[in-house]
Amino acid sequence: MVKRRRIALNYRVNYDFSAGIVIYIQNLIKGFKLLEDSLQPHLTIIYTEDSPIQEVKEIDYPYIDYFKYKPIRKNFFTKAINKISRETIGTNILRRYSFPSHADILYPYFDCDENFFLKRRYYWKPDFQEMYYPQYVSQVEYSYVVENMKRIASNQEYTLILSSQDSFNDFEKFFGPFRNRVKILRFISLLPDISQLNPKQVLMKYGIDKKFFVVSNQFWPHKNHRLVLEAINKIKEKHTDFVVVFTGKQSTYRDREYFSKLQVYINNENMKDHVRFIGFIPREDQLVIMKQSVAVIQPSLFEGWSTVIEDCKALNQYVLVGDLAVNQEQVNKNVRFFNRHSADDLAEQMDNLLTHPVKTESAPYDESIERFKQNLIDVFELEHVHS
Structure with missing residues (x-):
């Protein structure tokens, strides 16, 4: 029996925020679908009310389920209970219902109260534009990026996925020497069929x-x-x-x-x-x-x-x-x-x-597609869970 890697994909985005990220996640799913059956991971799609989830469903990936993400309503009661529980048992008692805790990998990783169990964290940073053009982001956003990257770079349990060698060079320049694992996943475009359009x-x-x-x-x-x-x-x-x-x-x-x-x-x-x-x-x-x-x-x-x-x-x-x-x-x-x-x-x-x-x-684009398929296998270690 095939044991599949279980990957939760963070699809808590919409076209208003970033069309590029929406397409990026969709192309990952399309890429997984191109792999031979024994290598295809089981996917959990974490989405919100505004996410274009129907577009994911139309991909018709064979091993998939869906989780609608709803943040906890924070009030005095929940904050007090969770503060006590963090101090005593190291995590929050009050969490979202049925958060997908069964995942081997959450990608791209995001911080929330329910993710404490994931020791191996797969982060994604598409580029380091904030370091070159800080005037285009708020001070809050800039500070978050810097502190987050420093935290990732210091932890050997974490994996940072970058999209190019150029981004790797920037990570090394601004946040090296680093202890975390770094992998490069050069994404491609798997396009919808437009041949029927005039x-x-x-x-x-x-x-x-x-x-x-x-x-x-x-x-x-x-x-x-x-x-x-x-x-x-x-x-x-x-x-x-x-x-x-x-x-x-x-x-x-x-x-x-x-x-x-x-x-x-x-x-x-x-x-x-x-x-x-x-x-x-x-x-x-x-x-x-x-x-x-x-x-x-x-x-x-x-x-x-x-x-x-x-x-x-x-x-x-x-x-x-x-x-x-x-x-x-x-x-x-x-x-x-x-x-x-x-x-x-x-x-x-x-x-x-x-x-x-x-x-x-x-x-011909076929060579790029084949490289991307092998890249997915290597980055998400899909061969390591199959006998």
Whole structure:
């Protein structure tokens, strides 16, 4: 009889908070499904009222159950009882009902009263942008990241999963020497089937009737949308027949005026004819739009491992990306790099593609999928529990 690793996946997210994390967890489940049956772990999905749980159910993973996460209502009584119990027996008596304590691994690990029994903790840190751009996060968030990373680095029982060698270098730089285990899990994009969608109808749906580039980033300050607008401004007189399409929710808790400041710039520079904001759209539509574009633009000032770049690799689509070390680690075909601080450089690259369109080089994605499958086996030690 097969003994399966039991993994609880932390899916307490939604698209408003981070579309990237939602897709990351879904791709993990799709990746586990690609493994041979004897290696597939049993999954418990921890979700909340706002989590897109139906999308997980549609993956139809064979060994799975679900746990709806509800925080304890904290009042004077529960706080007093739990304070006494922690002092006497080391844990809280009052907990959530039937928390999934049977898991071998909770990933990504999060702290709550019921997790004391998990000595082996699998944390995830996609990148260390807070260390380079502390101005884009609150002091509370920055302090939490620093203290949490120090705590992880000091405990040999803990595992930290990173998404790139570049992130590993940063962890070593800021928090080394470390005692914890570190593993690298380079995620991929396992895309939904878009072959039945009519590209012309999708473009018409969003009023896209010119040659276009697309930017598919959340509207967070470090995503560097302003640079793209400045590049558009530099070539809009030469190329009157193109537009840049921006997808994604037009809000962020990190800078609530971020999107409005972009709009002010567009209005002041008379750029409305070259910019199209289409908001948060179905993923299938987003992928069709990316595939039909002149190129996808990924201008971020910082990334851990870009979902957008991975989507482009899976779609075999051309991409213009900022010159981050992690981007150069991630992609080497159908790509041009630009100085992420230079609107002139990006404008030149866009001008070149509009003037001299390029054909993408064939780059099969199968090898990436196979590496990801083996990566899942190694990181979660799936072979170790099978006889």
